[in-house]
Amino acid sequence: MVHVGHSVHDSVAWIGPVLAPLILSITMILLSSGILYFSKRMAILPSSVKEWTLLIVGSVLVVFSFTWDYNRFIFSRYYLVELLKLSADKKLFETQFELRS
Numbered sequence: 001m002v003h004v005g006h007s008v009h010d011s012v013a014w015i016g017p018v019l020a021p022l023i024l025s026i027t028m029i030l031l032s033s034g035i036l037y038f039s040k041r042m043a044i045l046p047s048s049v050k051e052w053t054l055l056i057v058g059s060v061l062v063v064f065s066f067t068w069d070y071n072r073f074i075f076s077r078y079y080l081v082e083l084l085k086l087s088a089d090k091k092l093f094e095t096q097f098e099l100r101s
Contacts, residue, residue, distance in 0.1 A: 024062055
């Protein structure tokens with residue numbers, strides 16, 4: 001039997017997948033707070049359509065990149081119609097609430 005020791009990389013493997021969205025979320029919150037703060041102070045803000053488009057597309061791209069693998073996994077097993085029917089299934093939700101009680 002071969003004994004494999006734990007390395008530093010094994011114990012901190014979750015840092016990247018947790019830290020990256022956390023940093024980006026904080027950055028987006030600070031950016032939006034800054035926009036709101038400076039818009040009340042009449043300071044210079046992104047005002048052109050190009051600047052707003054880049055901000056919005058960048059934010060959507062970040063969210064999309066974090067959910068891509070999960071969406072691919074779910075849609076490889078289910079059709080969208082099945083997922084929509086599942087969300088409208090009251091019996092499913094009632095069962096879940098009964099299990100938690």
